[in-house]
Amino acid sequence: MTARVLLPWPDLAVPPELTTAVWDGRGTPPDALEQVEFYVLPYDSGTRPFDLFGKLPSLRAVQSLSAGYDQLLPLLPDGVRLANGRGLHDLSVAEHALTLVLSAQRLFPRWFAQQQKRTWDRAHTRSLADTRVLLVGYGSIGRAIERYLLAGEAEVVPVASTARPGVHGVAELPELLPTVDIVLLVLPDTPQTIGLIGAAELAALPDGALVVNVGRGTAVDTAALTAEVAAGRLRAALDVTDPEPLPADHPLWTLDGAIITPHIAGGSDSFYPRAKRLTERQLRRFAAGEELENLVR
Amino acid sequence: MTARVLLPWPDLAVPPELTTAVWDGRGTPPDALEQVEFYVLPYDSGTRPFDLFGKLPSLRAVQSLSAGYDQLLPLLPDGVRLANGRGLHDLSVAEHALTLVLSAQRLFPRWFAQQQKRTWDRAHTRSLADTRVLLVGYGSIGRAIERYLLAGEAEVVPVASTARPGVHGVAELPELLPTVDIVLLVLPDTPQTIGLIGAAELAALPDGALVVNVGRGTAVDTAALTAEVAAGRLRAALDVTDPEPLPADHPLWTLDGAIITPHIAGGSDSFYPRAKRLTERQLRRFAAGEELENLVR
Numbered sequence: 001m002t003a004r005v006l007l008p009w010p011d012l013a014v015p016p017e018l019t020t021a022v023w024d025g026r027g028t029p030p031d032a033l034e035q036v037e038f039y040v041l042p043y044d045s046g047t048r049p050f051d052l053f054g055k056l057p058s059l060r061a062v063q064s065l066s067a068g069y070d071q072l073l074p075l076l077p078d079g080v081r082l083a084n085g086r087g088l089h090d091l092s093v094a095e096h097a098l099t100l101v102l103s104a105q106r107l108f109p110r111w112f113a114q115q116q117k118r119t120w121d122r123a124h125t126r127s128l129a130d131t132r133v134l135l136v137g138y139g140s141i142g143r144a145i146e147r148y149l150l151a152g153e154a155e156v157v158p159v160a161s162t163a164r165p166g167v168h169g170v171a172e173l174p175e176l177l178p179t180v181d182i183v184l185l186v187l188p189d190t191p192q193t194i195g196l197i198g199a200a201e202l203a204a205l206p207d208g209a210l211v212v213n214v215g216r217g218t219a220v221d222t223a224a225l226t227a228e229v230a231a232g233r234l235r236a237a238l239d240v241t242d243p244e245p246l247p248a249d250h251p252l253w254t255l256d257g258a259i260i261t262p263h264i265a266g267g268s269d270s271f272y273p274r275a276k277r278l279t280e281r282q283l284r285r286f287a288a289g290e291e292l293e294n295l296v297r
Numbered sequence: 298m299t300a301r302v303l304l305p306w307p308d309l310a311v312p313p314e315l316t317t318a319v320w321d322g323r324g325t326p327p328d329a330l331e332q333v334e335f336y337v338l339p340y341d342s343g344t345r346p347f348d349l350f351g352k353l354p355s356l357r358a359v360q361s362l363s364a365g366y367d368q369l370l371p372l373l374p375d376g377v378r379l380a381n382g383r384g385l386h387d388l389s390v391a392e393h394a395l396t397l398v399l400s401a402q403r404l405f406p407r408w409f410a411q412q413q414k415r416t417w418d419r420a421h422t423r424s425l426a427d428t429r430v431l432l433v434g435y436g437s438i439g440r441a442i443e444r445y446l447l448a449g450e451a452e453v454v455p456v457a458s459t460a461r462p463g464v465h466g467v468a469e470l471p472e473l474l475p476t477v478d479i480v481l482l483v484l485p486d487t488p489q490t491i492g493l494i495g496a497a498e499l500a501a502l503p504d505g506a507l508v509v510n511v512g513r514g515t516a517v518d519t520a521a522l523t524a525e526v527a528a529g530r531l532r533a534a535l536d537v538t539d540p541e542p543l544p545a546d547h548p549l550w551t552l553d554g555a556i557i558t559p560h561i562a563g564g565s566d567s568f569y570p571r572a573k574r575l576t577e578r579q580l581r582r583f584a585a586g587e588e589l590e591n592l593v594r
Contacts, residue, residue, distance in 0.1 A: 091424070092426070099396070099399040102395060106565065108396060108400060114559065115550060115555075115557050119545070120559040122559050123561065123564075127567035129566075129567035153567075250415075262417040264419050264420065264421075268402075268423060269421075269422070270425075270426035
């Protein structure tokens with residue numbers, strides 16, 4: 001029997017009416033794919049999985065496990081639906097954002113340095129509790145971060161591109177920035193977000209404020225942020241930078257008030273179970289002839 | 298007018314019927330304390346605040362801002378009520394516990410080491426999401442940690458000294474330990490908790506499990522834990538150790554899978570606003586002739 005669905009993993013719950021083939025994006029794809037109607041793309045395998053489109057004459061729908069699909073759209077055959085992986089990385093990014101915030105507030109760079117010197121030297125630290133956190137970017141990642149922050153009794157001030165009830169618009173940043181302890185940026189890389197936090201915005205923050213970025217490095221003026229951190233006036237905890245990778249000779253690396261991780265917020269174990277659960281839901285919908293979730297075309 | 302309440306901070310909301318004096322535990326205490334009926338002890342000032350009891354003939358109630366009060370009880374004049382600071386440190390300890398868990402899961406020692414070498418080298422990490430966390434010690438700190446863990450979509454398995462609906466008893470540890478990814482210890486230092494997690498309990502944990510301790514170091518057999526971490530079989534993230542401070546020549550300091558902080562989980566900014574809010578509530582109750590909260594005598 002020829003496969004009707006092509007999947008990246010063998011260990012999925014598949015409705016009995018579907019026949020399956022498996023390809024993880026490595027090695028040679030399987031044969032007998034003429035009947036494949038639904039193709040779940042292997043994750044993190046570059047553009048090679050797209051080459052298979054030409055061998056799938058029965059293809060009706062593609063499931064991507066990434067959120068972005070700009071590269072994929074022009075290659076997708078006419079009439080084929082596309083569902084994306086929106087939300088699968090949210091919790092991974094939210095966890096990393098919280099680790100950056102907590103590490104900065106609770107002085108973890110100090111404790112790691114002391115551990116290397118084997119010294120037991122106590123100090124009082126900042127908290128996350130009771131801080132006022134400006135959450136710039138209030139999509140599904142922002143809301144996952146908010147759940148953590150509220151559990152920790154921080155005050156969350158959400159900001160989106162335009163104001164709506166309970167959410168401020170970016171136009172209000174000048175009034176909001178002087179009132180917060182932490183700015184947490186979760187912005188996509190769009191023409192509207194480039195340079196959103198420049199020298200003037202950073203200057204508007206109170207002394208000692210923490211700037212956290214898990215979105216795109218281009219949202220922040222790196223030179224201006226470096227100057228504020230070097231002066232000891234602001235602190236920074238960044239998973240993304242501009243330029244990226246951060247060059248080895250960049251002064252940010254060695255500043256006391258800076259924590260830098262190499263754009264790894266999205267890459268953790270929490271992705272796989274979520275990707276598998278979404279795939280299994282989509283297979284049930286496909287088998288039942290229902291509309292897929294997360295359709296983008 | 299002589300003071301009816303003696304407070305450690307001047308910036309509190311005090312009901313109008315109360316007259317106040319302020320002493321922060323440093324320098325000379327104020328005069329004219331004969332009418333003081335309610336004494337809120339200065340925090341973290343050693344035993345010196347207790348010396349004042351003899352100068353307070355009208356004293357009816359004492360508010361301590363610490364959770365422990367064993368030292369204080371024998372010094373308290375007969376007939377004087379005592380309220381403690383239960384809960385004031387909970388969120389600080391919970392935050393630190395979460396920072397330890399997240400730092401270990403998300404490889405923060407690696408990122409800090411890379412930052413010092415100015416290298417941008419990416420890697421996939423564990424998550425907190427989807428892990429099964431054994432929370433041993435389920436008082437107010439344990440519940441504060443649980444709120445964080447649930448926000449992060451971890452599964453929480455609470456354990457207390459005796460089983461009750463929804464909470465396992467310590468007698469069930471042998472069956473529970475092999476089923477979890479993370480053991481988080483939030484135990485007080487009592488005869489029952491000393492050595493609770495010994496070599497056999499550690500051996501029962503699955504490969505790669507993380508042992509986190511923010512309670513008391515004596516709950517864990519340090520030599521057995523050190524051996525498991527040195528073998529690469531378990532990981533550890535500890536704010537408390539046995540002995541404490543950890544000696545400079547102890548092998549735990551330099552193990553790859555160990556994170557050590559110097560018993561500072563409780564000492565962060567989140568204490569003060571909570572201590573002030575409790576004090577203000579107690580002043581309102583005292584002025585209204587109501588029973589105080591957190592009475593321990």
